[in-house]
Amino acid sequence: MKKAAILGGTFNPPHIGHLLIGNEVLHSLQLDEVRFMPNHIPPHKAQPLDVSDDDRVRMLELSIEGNSCFTIEKVELEREGPSYTYDSIKMLRKIEPDTEFYFIIGADMIEYLPKWHRIDELMELIQFVGVKRPQYMEHTDYPIIMVDSPQLLLSSSLIRERIKDGVTIRYLVTEKVRNYIEEKKLYGS
Numbered sequence: 001m002k003k004a005a006i007l008g009g010t011f012n013p014p015h016i017g018h019l020l021i022g023n024e025v026l027h028s029l030q031l032d033e034v035r036f037m038p039n040h041i042p043p044h045k046a047q048p049l050d051v052s053d054d055d056r057v058r059m060l061e062l063s064i065e066g067n068s069c070f071t072i073e074k075v076e077l078e079r080e081g082p083s084y085t086y087d088s089i090k091m092l093r094k095i096e097p098d099t100e101f102y103f104i105i106g107a108d109m110i111e112y113l114p115k116w117h118r119i120d121e122l123m124e125l126i127q128f129v130g131v132k133r134p135q136y137m138e139h140t141d142y143p144i145i146m147v148d149s150p151q152l153l154l155s156s157s158l159i160r161e162r163i164k165d166g167v168t169i170r171y172l173v174t175e176k177v178r179n180y181i182e183e184k185k186l187y188g189s
């Protein structure tokens with residue numbers, strides 16, 4: 001069986017925190033692959049996204065360039081409506097019966113797990129893998145595996161704020177993503 005972890009996210013934009021946790025889990029659990037899965041409509045974010053699906057995918061492609069264990073899963077972009085993880089995992093397991101799937105979440109999402117759509121059924125379908133994140137509690141009663149990773153006080157919101165305020169984002173995203181944001185004048189840059 002191939003072992004793949006899904007790192008679901010909004011990636012608005014993708015930052016080095018995403019790459020770091022993906023790589024730590026890849027090595028710690030000795031997986032074959034980490035798949036970055038951008039959502040179409042985040043289930044729990046009220047505001048519509050200010051950046052297109054295409055731009056988020058392009059920035060993900062630029063972020064993972066050069067790492068053959070990192071790939072992109074587009075299943076949620078091909079589906080209308082809120083991107084519930086339950087629906088995506090159900091579909092992936094059906095199309096790929098020979099892959100054992102894991103799902104990576106940061107501690108903010110661990111806290112939020114009780115509110116996920118059909119969470120009890122989802123827990124039966126996939127093994128969740130949690131990573132610590134500054135300012136969030138990682139305690140949960142759900143059976144998740146915790147993987148140790150260096151912690152970064154970094155978020156896509158912080159990056160958007162910095163761009164809006166004209167503050168540098170160098171080294172917080174990959175160089176290619178930084179150039180892309182600048183060229184396409186994303187986030188008011």
Ligand SMILES: Nc1ncnc2c1ncn2[C@@H]1O[C@H](COP(=O)(O)OP(=O)(O)OP(=O)(O)O)[C@@H](O)[C@H]1O
Pocket residue numbers: 007008009010011012017018021104105106107108109131132133134151152153154155156157158
């Ligand atoms: N610095 C970080 N440390 C640990 N986990 C993180 C970090 N940044 C993001 N994650 C995790 O990566 C996944 C995707 O996150 P997402 O794309 O929403 O980024 P974000 O930085 O949380 O964005 P935003 O600030 O817009 O909410 C989530 O499970 C989230 O918990």
Ligand SMILES: O=C(O)c1ccc[n+]([C@@H]2O[C@H](COP(=O)([O-])O)[C@@H](O)[C@H]2O)c1
Pocket residue numbers: 007008009010011037039042043044045083084085086109112115116117
């Ligand atoms: O399915 C749900 O109910 C659900 C609720 C909250 C978050 N998620 C997923 O968790 C991942 C991280 O969410 P986000 O919004 O931090 O990018 C992403 O793949 C979301 O679609 C899923």
